[in-house]
Amino acid sequence: MPKDHDKDVYPEPPSRTPVEDRQSSLPNPALILSKLFYYSVDLPVTTFRDIVEGIQSGKKSHYYHQKFRRVPELTQCQEGDYVCYYEAEMQWRRDYKVDQEIVKVIQERLRACQQREGPSYSQNCYKELQQFEQVSKAFQSRYGDLGAYASARKCLMKQKERMMAEQQQA
């Protein structure tokens, strides 16, 4: 079965089983519905999954995450060395994708926190809020308005403009 989510990052409130205090003799509808769901959906799906895993239990193949070596960046390339430019560009594109995924994970954490805490999220999820703000500001300042045809050169020029603006302010 696939792994469950990380319980530390997305904490759940402690479950409170209520003390049963039945005051009516009518059957409990929640129990009826849960049993109905179990027998009509949960049990068939689980048995099917077990059968399929029984068929597949012998030969398991594996897949891996590719690890890329670090190559010299655009600033470390000689001028006119187009091969070096190409490798730096590919590395920048991989880093761009990784950064996009990082921002998505932080967003997901903030969303889960807001869902958990309800109306008092601005107080209880302060850490996640600060983290999200920091990460999104950094992403915006580095990759912000580069557009669909973004490249390592354009990002470098944006960094240059940023540094020049900082110097002018100082």
Next chain:
Amino acid sequence: MVGMSLLRTAAAFTARLNPLKRTCQSSNLLSRTVARSEQVVVRYGSHGKRMFIIKPTDFYDRRFLHLLKYYILLAGIPVAALVTFVNIFIGESELAEIPEGYEPEHWEYYKHPITRWIARTFYDSPVKDYEKMMALIQMEAEKAEMSQWDSHMPPGFHPKYLKLCSEDEQSFYRFGTTWGQLQLEVRRHMREKGDGPWFQIQTLDKNLIDHSPKSSPDN
């Protein structure tokens, strides 16, 4: 109120007994029974009376839908069966850490068995694509560099071409050659040692060509 109901019954009575609208003149006028006629209710052994219902043709619409279903299912059912059997009997791969000292093949980076098969059978590995791209870039860069030689620098001084020649040829090249002379030299080398039809097809000796004026009618 009682008067109203009396009036209502009187009105119904007169409506039934209306001489202008009398349908039957039998003796059951004053009673409320229904007249029993001699007609019998017909009970069919088939699905009722056959009607000729006039409506615009739906032949073309039904033909279109039939053909649509046929052609979609013609390829759809085998593909669906194939994908179902692959998912059930072969199953997806599991994520694992790369073992020490092992370089996974390029298809082993994908999860689904059909994706792995496509990557193994049809596609080149991304490493090979990367290298191909870098080779193209290097060739274009060299061409761009060489095209700049016509303007300023004689080619003889380029170390890359010097080390391809023999000793005396190197001394020939070091002191003043033009790009055109190098081209002729390259073509001579290709004719002797190269491959391909452009260089290997035997042609007549160039000295036999008559370059004098009026040697051919088109001059």
